[in-house]
Amino acid sequence: MDIPFLNLLAAYTDIKDEIDEGILSVMNSGQYILGAEVEKFEQAYSRYTESTYCVGVANGLDALHLSLRSLDIGPGDEVIVPANTFIATWLAVSHVGATPIPVEPDILNYNIDPKKIERVITKRTKAIIVVHLYGQPADIDSILNIAKEYKLKIIEDAAQAHGAAYKNKRIGSHADAVCWSFYPGKNLGAHGDAGAITTDCPEIYNRLMMLRNYGSKERYIHDVIGFNSRLDPIQALILSIKLKYLDKMNAKRSKIAMQYIEGLSSQPCILPTEVEDSKRVWHLFVIRHTDRKSLQQELRVRGVSTLIHYPVPPHLQKAYSNLEIKKGRLPITERIHDEVLSLPMDPFLSDEGVNYVIDMTVESLKKLSS
Numbered sequence: 001m002d003i004p005f006l007n008l009l010a011a012y013t014d015i016k017d018e019i020d021e022g023i024l025s026v027m028n029s030g031q032y033i034l035g036a037e038v039e040k041f042e043q044a045y046s047r048y049t050e051s052t053y054c055v056g057v058a059n060g061l062d063a064l065h066l067s068l069r070s071l072d073i074g075p076g077d078e079v080i081v082p083a084n085t086f087i088a089t090w091l092a093v094s095h096v097g098a099t100p101i102p103v104e105p106d107i108l109n110y111n112i113d114p115k116k117i118e119r120v121i122t123k124r125t126k127a128i129i130v131v132h133l134y135g136q137p138a139d140i141d142s143i144l145n146i147a148k149e150y151k152l153k154i155i156e157d158a159a160q161a162h163g164a165a166y167k168n169k170r171i172g173s174h175a176d177a178v179c180w181s182f183y184p185g186k187n188l189g190a191h192g193d194a195g196a197i198t199t200d201c202p203e204i205y206n207r208l209m210m211l212r213n214y215g216s217k218e219r220y221i222h223d224v225i226g227f228n229s230r231l232d233p234i235q236a237l238i239l240s241i242k243l244k245y246l247d248k249m250n251a252k253r254s255k256i257a258m259q260y261i262e263g264l265s266s267q268p269c270i271l272p273t274e275v276e277d278s279k280r281v282w283h284l285f286v287i288r289h290t291d292r293k294s295l296q297q298e299l300r301v302r303g304v305s306t307l308i309h310y311p312v313p314p315h316l317q318k319a320y321s322n323l324e325i326k327k328g329r330l331p332i333t334e335r336i337h338d339e340v341l342s343l344p345m346d347p348f349l350s351d352e353g354v355n356y357v358i359d360m361t362v363e364s365l366k367k368l369s370s
Contacts, residue, residue: 060181
């Protein structure tokens with residue numbers, strides 16, 4: 001049996017008629033930039049995330065970048081970021097001319113460790129970016145308390161947390177701005193690049209509306225130096241349709257995760273956990289093993305596709321060699337990046353497929369332990 005990591009085609013064919021009809025309606029509308037479909041999705045997604053406003057943008061990186069600019073963060077400023085994250089979190093900080101200051105994660109949940117944040121705050125610190133990695137919400141309240149004490153802004157990178165909740169409130173408005181990616185592989189994925197920002201702040205909303213559209217709210221009148229980062233109406237249409245099924249798809253992900261945990265609980269690997277007071281949406285199911293390379297190879301031979309999220313942490317990437325953060329300076333992050341392996345997490349994976357992944361993982365681990 002061959003098990004793909006994620007079957008995006010199945011996600012399309014499952015609701016193909018609805019999507020095809022919707023795309024045709026957009027094409028026949030003659031409105032191909034912003035317009036009614038974008039506004040419709042923005043309104044629906046703000047309701048879903050329990051936020052006041054939603055601004056559709058071109059992709060998740062732009063969502064982070066424009067959010068930082070909306071908060072007037074720029075050259076000379078420092079922004080605290082998770083050391084353990086996808087590089088986009090750091091890139092957004094660099095794009096505004098600020099400096100990313102990494103903080104190690106909690107080894108139990110892989111998110112930024114609030115207990116380590118205060119030690120890196122300086123007079124130049126302006127904001128903290130919180131990432132809800134793998135769909136597990138971070139400890140937001142602890143970080144908000146730190147931000148309040150030091151008068152810092154908070155941005156949430158929720159690119160992997162569509163539908164997640166923290167203390168019975170959906171991720172979407174805990175911070176000043178919450179940034180979303182709708183990359184095709186996300187829990188809520190478009191059929192191309194797409195992103196959004198949600199917020200409860202009218203000032204941030206109004207500034208973002210200008211920043212995404214050449215610095216303009218009125219055609220040919222430009223109040224700020226802006227960008228071209230607008231959510232495409234076809235992608236907005238697709239997202240509006242798929243949003244109706246998001247909770248159902250997240251429930252399927254949760255079921256698969258529970259099956260994995262039950263089937264692998266006695267095996268010599270480290271399994272993910274769900275943190276108290278939060279609702280995880282299982283964007284990824286990430287295990288850890290000290291011989292990750294061999295385990296991945298054994299699973300590949302047995303027809304199980306896996307991915308590594310992520311093999312090289314940002315501070316060891318050539319792009320950030322200027323920060324001179326040598327190997328060994330962030331040992332928890334480096335250990336995680338050396339050991340993580342993502343098992344298939346596909347809401348269209350059958351029970352037979354899930355059981356096959358479990359059996360092959362057990363078989364592979366047994367071979368590596370012998």
